[in-house]
Amino acid sequence: MILLPLFLGSALAAANAEAPAPAALPAVASLSSLSALVHDEPAAEPEEGVWHGSINLGMSKAEGNADIETYALTGKAIRTVDIHRYTLDGLWYYATQNNVRTQRRALGSAKYDQFFSEKTYIWVNALGETNEQAAIDLRWSVSSGIGHQWRDDEEWKINTEVGLAYFNEKFDTGAKNDYLAARVAWDIWKRLTDTVVFGHFAELYPSLEDANDIYGRGETYVEAQLSARMTARLSWIAVYDNTPAEISPGVNLKRLDNLYLLNIGWTF
Numbered sequence: 001m002i003l004l005p006l007f008l009g010s011a012l013a014a015a016n017a018e019a020p021a022p023a024a025l026p027a028v029a030s031l032s033s034l035s036a037l038v039h040d041e042p043a044a045e046p047e048e049g050v051w052h053g054s055i056n057l058g059m060s061k062a063e064g065n066a067d068i069e070t071y072a073l074t075g076k077a078i079r080t081v082d083i084h085r086y087t088l089d090g091l092w093y094y095a096t097q098n099n100v101r102t103q104r105r106a107l108g109s110a111k112y113d114q115f116f117s118e119k120t121y122i123w124v125n126a127l128g129e130t131n132e133q134a135a136i137d138l139r140w141s142v143s144s145g146i147g148h149q150w151r152d153d154e155e156w157k158i159n160t161e162v163g164l165a166y167f168n169e170k171f172d173t174g175a176k177n178d179y180l181a182a183r184v185a186w187d188i189w190k191r192l193t194d195t196v197v198f199g200h201f202a203e204l205y206p207s208l209e210d211a212n213d214i215y216g217r218g219e220t221y222v223e224a225q226l227s228a229r230m231t232a233r234l235s236w237i238a239v240y241d242n243t244p245a246e247i248s249p250g251v252n253l254k255r256l257d258n259l260y261l262l263n264i265g266w267t268f
Helices: 003-014 024-036
Strands: 052-062 066-080 083-099 098-113 121-133 136-152 156-171 176-191 197-205 216-226 230-241 247-248 256-267
Touching: 024 176, 052 098, 066 256, 136 176, 156 197
Parallel strands: none
Antiparallel strands: 052 066, 052 256, 066 083, 083 098, 098 121, 121 136, 136 156, 156 176, 176 197, 197 216, 216 230, 230 256
């Protein structure tokens, strides 16, 4: 997630160049082939003023020497009215092994954009997160700034944003932390084939008070359209905290949490 500003620069250059589409990678080609087998009609273009997005569900169960259950739910919805754009997205993940909870986490955000030119807008964003295994009782932030929409067409969608944020963390250990931070974010969407798309989103919150306090999260995914309303989505979700909870004197939890999901989704 932290490495991908390099990819952003190359994507911006590629998006504005006239070049033939590259050959699909084997994994992408397989997703495309699967999609082509069951795809029946193109999805309808979203109407202005109507919420549109997707809900993705994944689950697994194992029985025998180990009884394991996992459940994952992700979703995103966008509504555009004239110069106003509203975005909601969220994640919920839950896992047990032998009836003992091993994972419980949730994350959500809400963002409002108002365009004051064709491609440039001001934004306000709110973020909330809880993660039992990372000892996060509640992590939240409110932020605002300016964004630019470099591309928004059928082949590319590229946004970048910068602003200021108030960041607050409360750990299960009782420790608390809050600070003024910058917020830097980017969102990239690329159509690979008629039925397969690639996406990447990330946001970073470097503290303006302590250089060690850095938080970031991101998602990278490949999504195949199976029918007009059904999708298959392979995603990597990463959350990074440079100053994780201290569970005992001198012993801290890991900085990076990774979650890999293969979900079936429905669009609306």
